[in-house]
Structure formats: structure tokens, C-alpha cells
Amino acid sequence: MIPRIDAQALAAGDPGAVAATKAGAQEIGFLTVYNTALTAAEVEAALDAYRGFFKLPVALKEAVNMDRTKSNRGWGAQGSEQVDPDANPDYKQVFDCGFELPAGHPLAARDLKVYAANQWPDGMPAFQRRISDYYAKSLVVAKALLGDIIAAVGGDARYFEDAFSAPMALLRGNYYPERPAWAGEKDFGIATHTDYGCLTLLATDGSPGLEVRKRGGGWIPVSAPPGEFVINFGEMIEMWTNGAVRATPHRVVGGDAERLSIPLFFNPNYDVNVAPIGSGEVIEAGVHLTKRFNETYVHLKGD
Numbered sequence: 192m193i194p195r196i197d198a199q200a201l202a203a204g205d206p207g208a209v210a211a212t213k214a215g216a217q218e219i220g221f222l223t224v225y226n227t228a229l230t231a232a233e234v235e236a237a238l239d240a241y242r243g244f245f246k247l248p249v250a251l252k253e254a255v256n257m258d259r260t261k262s263n264r265g266w267g268a269q270g271s272e273q274v275d276p277d278a279n280p281d282y283k284q285v286f287d288c289g290f291e292l293p294a295g296h297p298l299a300a301r302d303l304k305v306y307a308a309n310q311w312p313d314g315m316p317a318f319q320r321r322i323s324d325y326y327a328k329s330l331v332v333a334k335a336l337l338g339d340i341i342a343a344v345g346g347d348a349r350y351f352e353d354a355f356s357a358p359m360a361l362l363r364g365n366y367y368p369e370r371p372a373w374a375g376e377k378d379f380g381i382a383t384h385t386d387y388g389c390l391t392l393l394a395t396d397g398s399p400g401l402e403v404r405k406r407g408g409g410w411i412p413v414s415a416p417p418g419e420f421v422i423n424f425g426e427m428i429e430m431w432t433n434g435a436v437r438a439t440p441h442r443v444v445g446g447d448a449e450r451l452s453i454p455l456f457f458n459p460n461y462d463v464n465v466a467p468i469g470s471g472e473v474i475e476a477g478v479h480l481t482k483r484f485n486e487t488y489v490h491l492k493g494d
């Protein structure tokens with residue numbers, strides 16, 4: 192069972208919401224939440240904006256194709272990402288944007304690919320504005336939820352203070368066309384993977400497709416209408432919290448209807464130490480994330 196959580200009750204410390212959150216984070220590693228600061232209308236606006244982008248002629252999307260850069264900003268065509276080395280590259284398309292450091296920020300001098308400049312399509316100011324607005328608001332929602340969830344599992348909030356002032360947070364529009372006729376058993380909308388970072392705040396158009404791997408085998412379908420969110424945890428926070436929250440594999444096989452989803456991958460600043468708390472080790476968050484990007488984006492393989 193994937194618990195469904197009232198975000199405001201959780202924030203207020205309601206014992207039922209706290210207990211359900213703790214169980215979901217520690218057992219299945221997935222939750223759904225409602226009653227956040229992001230409204231259904233704001234999610235619908237972002238979905239519409241992405242839908243418009245993905246329906247553009249290929250030549251216009253090519254103008255912002257990330258494969259001509261050394262980073263992951265802009266359009267990722269079908270086949271641009273291979274999240275499972277045992278499967279074929281995914282048949283979804285994506286559009287990625289992320290955090291841009293303010294001028295003069297100490298991390299700016301390091302020319303880090305996780306803070307690369309965004310690539311926006313020309314002549315689409317409404318697209319850029321809507322997605323940028325959604326990005327800004329989703330950062331606030333994700334940060335608040337992460338704090339509440341860490342508290343619910345009994346974590347020490349001090350470790351997370353100041354860790355998200357320049358978040359390596361990536362916002363993605365996922366476009367799954369109808370499952371192609373040529374698709375075989377190694378072809379997926381997105382193949383089985385765990386997310387790489389801390390918390391994923393996932394909005395979808397409400398259609399089914401996402402499946403979560405059950406401990407002990409089998410798959411659980413999960414869906415949420417616009418205005419509700421699927422929450423899951425990545426490898427980084429599982430490591431950082433010594434397994435207090437779980438990074439659970441999931442996938443989208445795809446079906447006979449197109450589908451859109453919008454994950455925000457919420458991650459800390461590049462130089463935050465995400466080694467297991469108390470271990471005395473040092474693992475820079477940005478090093479882990481860059482390694483995973485280089486393993487999975489086809490155009491970055493070998494970097």
C-alpha cells in the first residue's frame with residue numbers, strides 16, 4: 192500500500208499523517224501527497240506548456256537538443272537516456288531545466304555541469320515563464336516536504352539546514368508517446384531505475400503507467416491526478432540517512448495512450464556531504480549526481 196498524505200496535516204505534526212509518512216518512506220519508499228502549495232491549475236498549466244513544446248516540429252526541438260552540449264539542459268530526444276544498462280534506451284522524450292547560480296556565487300567559479308545554463312526554445316516566452324514559475328514553486332514545496340518527511344522518520348534536521356541554498360534541482364517534462372509498435376521486452380517509456388538524488392516531487396496528467404517495485408517481487412501501479420503528487424526518494428538521501436528512507440526502483444512500460452509527467456528531482460548544493468551521517472566519510476553530492484548523469488544520458492556517456 193502506498194500511503195496518501197495530507198501535506199498540511201503532516202506539516203502540522205498530525206500523528207496519523209506522521210505515522211503514515213514514516214511507514215511509506217521506510218517501507219515501500221513511495222507516498223502520494225495532496226494539499227500542497229502547488230494547485231491543480233498550476234500543474235495543468237505546466238502540463239499544457241510541456242505538451243505544446245513536445246508537439247513542436249522536430250526542427251524547433253533540435254534547436255535546443257541537449258546532445259549538442261556537455262550538459263543536460265533542453266530537449267532530450269527519444270533514445271537519449273538509458274537508465275538501465277540491461278534495457279534499451281528509453282522511448283520517452285524529455286525537456287530538462289535546472290538551477291542557475293546567482294552571479295558571484297562561490298560555486299559559479301567551478302563551471303559545474305549540474306549548474307549549466309538553461310536552454311529555452313526561441314520565441315516561446317510563455318513556455319519559459321510557465322515552466323520557470325512552476326520550477327520556483329516546486330522547489331519550495333519539495334524543500335518543505337523533505338523537511339517534514341525527515342522529521343517523520345526521526346532524522347536530525349540539523350544536517351539538512353543550509354544544504355539546499357543552491358539546489359541541484361532538475362525539473363523535467365517527460366513525454367511518453369503511445370508505446371511504439373516496434374517496442375520489445377527491452378523497451379520502456381522509462382526502464383527500471385532508482386532516482387539519483389534526494390526527493391522526487393512527481394506530477395502527472397493523471398493517466399496510469401508508473402509502476403513501483405514491491406519488495407519481494409511484483410509491481411504496484413501508482414497514479415495521482417494533477418494537484419496531487421507522487422513522492423519518492425533517491426539514492427543520495429537513502430545513503431545520507433543510512434537507509435531511513437528508501438530508494439525504490441520504478442518504471443513506465445507504456446501503453447496505448449500518450450502520457451505526460453513532471454518530476455522535480457530535488458537535490459542539495461553541489462558541495463554538501465551526503466556520506467552516511469556519522470560515518471566520518473566525505474561524499475560530495477555533486478560528485479554522485481554527475482556520475483549518475485554521465486552513466487545514463489547517452490550523449491554524456493564516457494564523460
Ligand SMILES: O=C(O)CCC(=O)C(=O)O
Binds near residue numbers: 363401441442452
Ligand atoms: O513518468 C513517471 O511517472 C515516472 C518518471 C520517472 O520515474 C523519472 O522521470 O525518473
Ligand SMILES: [Fe+2]
Binds near residue numbers: 384385386441
Ligand atoms: Fe524515476
